[in-house]
Amino acid sequence: MQNAMQPAESPALRQLYSDFKTQHLNPLWTQLGDLMPRHPRPKAQAHLWKWADLYPLAQASGELVPVGRGGERRAIGLANPGLGGEAYISPTLWCAIQYLGPKETAPEHRHSQNAFRFVVEGEGVWTVVNGDPVRMSRGDFLLTPGWNFHGHHNETDQPMAWIDGLDIPFSFQNDVGFFEFGSDRVTDYATPQYSRGERLWCHPGLRPLSQLANTVSSPIGAYRWDYTDAALSQQLLLEEEGHPATVEQGHAAVRYVNPTTGGDVMPTIRAEFHRLRPGIETPTRRDVGSTVFQVFEGRGAVAMGGVTHQLEKGDIFVIPSWIAWSLQAETMLDLFRFSDAPIMERLNFDRSLIEETT
Ligand SMILES: [Fe+2]
Numbered sequence: 001m002q003n004a005m006q007p008a009e010s011p012a013l014r015q016l017y018s019d020f021k022t023q024h025l026n027p028l029w030t031q032l033g034d035l036m037p038r039h040p041r042p043k044a045q046a047h048l049w050k051w052a053d054l055y056p057l058a059q060a061s062g063e064l065v066p067v068g069r070g071g072e073r074r075a076i077g078l079a080n081p082g083l084g085g086e087a088y089i090s091p092t093l094w095c096a097i098q099y100l101g102p103k104e105t106a107p108e109h110r111h112s113q114n115a116f117r118f119v120v121e122g123e124g125v126w127t128v129v130n131g132d133p134v135r136m137s138r139g140d141f142l143l144t145p146g147w148n149f150h151g152h153h154n155e156t157d158q159p160m161a162w163i164d165g166l167d168i169p170f171s172f173q174n175d176v177g178f179f180e181f182g183s184d185r186v187t188d189y190a191t192p193q194y195s196r197g198e199r200l201w202c203h204p205g206l207r208p209l210s211q212l213a214n215t216v217s218s219p220i221g222a223y224r225w226d227y228t229d230a231a232l233s234q235q236l237l238l239e240e241e242g243h244p245a246t247v248e249q250g251h252a253a254v255r256y257v258n259p260t261t262g263g264d265v266m267p268t269i270r271a272e273f274h275r276l277r278p279g280i281e282t283p284t285r286r287d288v289g290s291t292v293f294q295v296f297e298g299r300g301a302v303a304m305g306g307v308t309h310q311l312e313k314g315d316i317f318v319i320p321s322w323i324a325w326s327l328q329a330e331t332m333l334d335l336f337r338f339s340d341a342p343i344m345e346r347l348n349f350d351r352s353l354i355e356e357t358t
Contacts, residue, residue: 005029006029039322040288040321040322041322042082042091042290042320042321042322042323043082043083043091044080044082044083044088044089044090044091044290044318044320044321045080045081045082045320046304046305046307046317046318046319046320046323046325047080047081047082047317047318048302048304048309048311048315048316048317049078049315049316049317050312050314050315051120051295051312051313051314051315051316052312052314054076054097054314054316055097055161055314057076058074058076058097058098058099058161059099059159059161061074061076061099062074062099062100062101062159067100067101067104067105067106068106068107069107069181069184072106072107072109073096073098073106073164074098074099074100074106075096075097075098075099075164076096076097076098076099077089077094077095077096078095078096078097078316078318080318080320082320086169088168088169089290089292089318090169090290090292090318090320090340091169091170091173091290091320092167092169092170092268092289092290092340092343093165093166093167093168093169093170093269093290093292093318093338093339093340094164094165094166094167094168094169095163095164095165095292095316095318095338096163096164096166097161097162097163097164098117098161098162098163098164099159099160099161100125100152100153100154100159100160100161101154101159102154102156102157102158102159103154103155103156103157104153104154105151105152105153105154105185105186106151106152106153107151107181107182107183107184107185107186108128108149108150108151108181108182108183108184108185108186108187109149109150109151109179109180109181109182110147110148110149110150110179110180110182111146111147111177111178111179111180112146112147112171112176112177112178112179113146113166113167113168113171113177114144114145114146114166114167114217114266114267114268114269115143115144115145115150115164115165115166116141116142116143116144116164116165116166116265116266116269116271116338117136117141117142117144117162117163117164117165118140118141118142118162118163118165118271118294118336118338119136119137119138119139119140119142119160119162120138120162120163120294120296120313120314120336121138121161121314122136122137122138122158122159122160122161122162123136123137123138123156123158123160124136124154124155124156124158124160125152125153125154125155125160125162126152126153126155126186126189126190126191127142127144127150127151127152127221128149128150128151128152128153128186128187128188129143129144129148129149129150129195129197129221130148130149130150131149131187131188132188132195132196132197132221133186133188133189133190133191133192133195134195134197134198134221134222135191135192135193135194135195135222136152136160136162136222137224137225138225139224139225139228139229139296140222140223140224140225141222141223141228141256141271141273141336142221142222142223143217143218143220143221143222143223143265143266145216145217145218145265145266146217146266146267147178149182149183149187151182151183151185151186151187152186153185153186153189155191163294163316165269165271165292165338166269167268167269167340167343170268170340170343194222195221195222197219197220197221197222198220198221198222198224200219201219201220201259202220202224202227207259207260211260213260214260214261215258215260215261216266216267217258217265217266217267218256218257218258218259218260218265218266219258219259219260220258220259220265223256228254228273231252231254232252232253232254232273232275232334233252235252235253235254235275236250236252236275236277239252248282248283249280250276250277250279250280250329251274251275251276251277251280251282252274252275252276253272253273253274253275254272254273255270255271255272256271256272256273263342264341264342266342267342267346268340268342268343269338269339269340269342270338270339270340270341270342271336271337271338272336272337272338273296273334273335273336273337274293274327274334274335274337275332275333275334275335276300276327276329276332276333276335277329277332278329278330278331278332278333279329279330280327280328280329280333281326281327281328281329282326282327282328283326283354283355284303284324284325284326284354284355285324285325285326285352285353285354285355286322286323286324286325286352286353286355287319287321287322287341287350287351287352287353288321288322288344288349288350288351288352289321289339289340289341289343289344289349289350290318290319290320290321290339290340291318291319291337291338291339291340291341292316292317292318292319292337292338292339293316293317293319293335293336293337294314294315294316294335294336294337295311295312295313295314295315295316295333295334295335296313296334296335296336297313297332297333297334298311298313298329298330298331298332298333298334299311299312299330299331299333300327300328300329300330300331300333301327301328301330302317302325302326302327302328303324303325303326303328304317304319304323304324304325305323305324305325306324311333324355
């Protein structure tokens, strides 16, 4: 489109632009198209990382790179190819594979950034959150909301890997982050089956009367796979029996919530789990904000921005803002999902478009 405000080239105009530069000014009329596109045009790209590529690299770093103070974590950030090499999976979200070797300890620290872990395979690590030891097992979703001390220790002779999700890019862009070192070891090496937070909070539909004040983030340190799996199985069974339960035919889904509010588990990150029956294809949609999926089990495909990628266990993919996407299940397909939806909704930027199927 012709920009009506593009002036004719002249020595005076060149001087004006040069004076702007000297005074640290930049006119809107030369860059409006980039600043205010007709719809989001993300620099971040839709991208898929294969677990078969990620895991051996995490393993190799386990052999070469010590874990400890300074580096703090043996975490390898997934760097979106559109974001200039930064370890950001999207403009708001960080996703890393973290690897802890046999008998290793990752020292305690705390930061303003909100964090979670999701375990696609493995067993035997406890994460200690504000002194409360939380077992990490396959399928569990574990929380470390901002400013809670946390460290991890591996009690076994086997290494363990999991994914970390955080709001690091959002925090970095907006200069909101604080960081503090804690204990060089973890503060409690106990290995209970259930954390104190779970013992207090994880009884369906029951709220302790000692805890009636709402909290910004969920007080639950671990959302166990057994419950997630049962909730999804029951949705599909209810659907078979003819009752409303699923989000669409053959598509069961749950959101992890803060039991004090019913809202998202943390102020910046939404987390969900989706299960598709074999043969199901979800409608193509676009959403404002970015979202990340990890395949937990099964095979299928994802179409993102017109490109289809095959999916296997552990694969991680990111869908940037307003990129068209849909999922296809070949077998029963289980997917963990996280996104920046709470930020978008709180600021009223959220918008979705479900495309007509033909
Ligand atoms: Fe941390």
